[in-house]
Every structure is written in C-alpha cells, then in structure tokens.
Amino acid sequence: MSRDARRAQVLRVAQELFSTEGYHHVSMDDIADRAAVSKPVLYRHFPSKLDLYGAVVDERAIELLAAIDAAVEPLEARPVQPGEGRAVVAAIVRAYVDFVEGAGESAALLFESDVTKDVGVRARVEHASSEAARRIGTVLVDVTGLPPESASMLAVALTAMAQAAATHRFRSSGGPTPEITSELVARLAWRGIAGLVRPDFEYEGSA
Numbered sequence: 626m627s628r629d630a631r632r633a634q635v636l637r638v639a640q641e642l643f644s645t646e647g648y649h650h651v652s653m654d655d656i657a658d659r660a661a662v663s664k665p666v667l668y669r670h671f672p673s674k675l676d677l678y679g680a681v682v683d684e685r686a687i688e689l690l691a692a693i694d695a696a697v698e699p700l701e702a703r704p705v706q707p708g709e710g711r712a713v714v715a716a717i718v719r720a721y722v723d724f725v726e727g728a729g730e731s732a733a734l735l736f737e738s739d740v741t742k743d744v745g746v747r748a749r750v751e752h753a754s755s756e757a758a759r760r761i762g763t764v765l766v767d768v769t770g771l772p773p774e775s776a777s778m779l780a781v782a783l784t785a786m787a788q789a790a791a792t793h794r795f796r797s798s799g800g801p802t803p804e805i806t807s808e809l810v811a812r813l814a815w816r817g818i819a820g821l822v823r824p825d826f827e828y829e830g831s832a
Contacts, residue, residue: 632670635660640681644730648678648740678740679749685735686753689724693757696720697764710768710822714783715811717761721787722807725795732795736788758784769821779821783814 626634638660642651653674657667671677696716725732735754741747762780766773787810794806801809 628670631662631666635662635667635670635677636681636684639677640684640731640734643678643681643734648674648738653677675740675743675746678734679746681731682734682738682746682749682753685728685731686749688728689732689735689753690756690760692720692724693717693760697760710818711811711815713764713768714815714818715807717764717783718787718790718811718814719803719807721784722791722794722803722810725788725791726803729795732792736792754784765818769818771821779818783818786810786814 639656642655642659653664653667657664671680735750738746738750741750758777758780761784762773762777765776765779769776790806790810794800
C-alpha cells in the first residue's frame with residue numbers, strides 16, 4: 626500500500642473511532658490495531674493523537690466548505706435576482722443537510738467536538754464555521770441589502786439553525802426525510818429573513 630493510501634486508511638479508521646467513541650476514549654493503539662498498521666508506521670504519518678484528530682477535523686471542514694461552495698458559487702457569479710431569496714436560503718440549508726447525511730456522526734467532529742478546549746483544534750473548528758458564514762453572508766448582502774456585518778450575523782444564525790436541524794434529523798428515527806427537513810427549515814428561516822429583504826425583493830412574499 627502506498628504512503629498516501631495508508632494515510633487515507635488511517636484517517637478513515639480514526640474518523641470512525643473518534644466519531645463513535647470520542648477523542649478521550651480512543652488511543653493510538655486502538656487506531657493502529659483497527660487500521661492494521663504498526664505504531665511506528667502510525668507515528669510516521671501522525672506524530673500524536675492530537676495531530677491525527679486535527680487532520681480528521683480538517684477533512685470534515687473541507688467537505689463542509691465544498692458543500693457550501695456548491696450552494697453559493699452559482700449565486701456569487703452574478704447579483705441575486707428578485708424572487709431568488711428563498712431559493713438562496715433553501716440551497717444553504719440543503720447544503721448542511723446533505724453534508725450531515727454524507728458525513729454521518731463524523732459531522733459532530735465539527736459541530737460538537739469534545740476537544741475544543743485545545744486551542745489548535747478550536748481554531749480548526751471555528752475556521753470552518755466562520756468561513757462558511759462568510760461565504761453565506763456575502764450572498765445575504767445581495768438578498769437583504771444589509772451591511773456586511775449584519776448579513777454576517779444572519780449567516781451565523783442561519784447556519785446554526787441548519788446545522789442543528791440536520792444533525793437532529795440524522796439521529797432521529799422515523800423523522801422527516803432530508804428533503805422535507807430542508808424545506809421546513811428553509812421556510813422557517815426565510816420567513817424571518819424575508820422581513821429584512823431589500824425593497825426591490827419584497828414582491829417574492831413571505832411564503
């Protein structure tokens with residue numbers, strides 16, 4: 626197995642263990658055993674458990690930001706048009722729902738990390754959240770006409786709502802589908818944001 630393939634294998638195993646057992650209940654021995662590598666090989670890739678955890682968090686952050694990018698890039702390429710505000714909010718909510726559906730419990734490494742007392746890990750987690758909010762806030766400026774700092778605050782609130790709903794949906798049995806969850810949360814969020822839209826966007830209504 627190549628060095629890159631071995632590293633990817635270790636990251637997959639570590640992600641699963643950290644997600645299900647928590648950082649403090651997983652040892653490097655556990656990871657080495659599950660990945661079928663020796664500890665010297667493991668430490669050649671990752672000098673410490675914290676370094677390995679950080680690499681796993683970084684992978685989840687990359688996936689989240691890719692989902693956000695896919696939602697907002699088409700909207701950043703041109704000014705948002707009247708009638709598109711609700712679609713913007715729906716795309717953002719769906720990006721979070723799809724991310725959690727794909728990442729599963731490993732999404733908690735970004736949203737509910739038990740290692741955020743460590744400055745380095747906290748910086749990684751906060752960077753992902755702040756970068757997502759920044760990208761979304763840029764689009765919300767077009768939708769609302771609010772100054773960037775106000776749109777950024779709306780983006781933080783919107784992402785927190787989408788994140789909590791997506792996580793709850795994933796963990797709940799017999800709950801609404803991802804599609805229904807996305808629609809419900811988007812409608813709820815849009816009813817609030819609609820009261821802040823620019824006057825020339827008002828005709829799209831608050832439904």
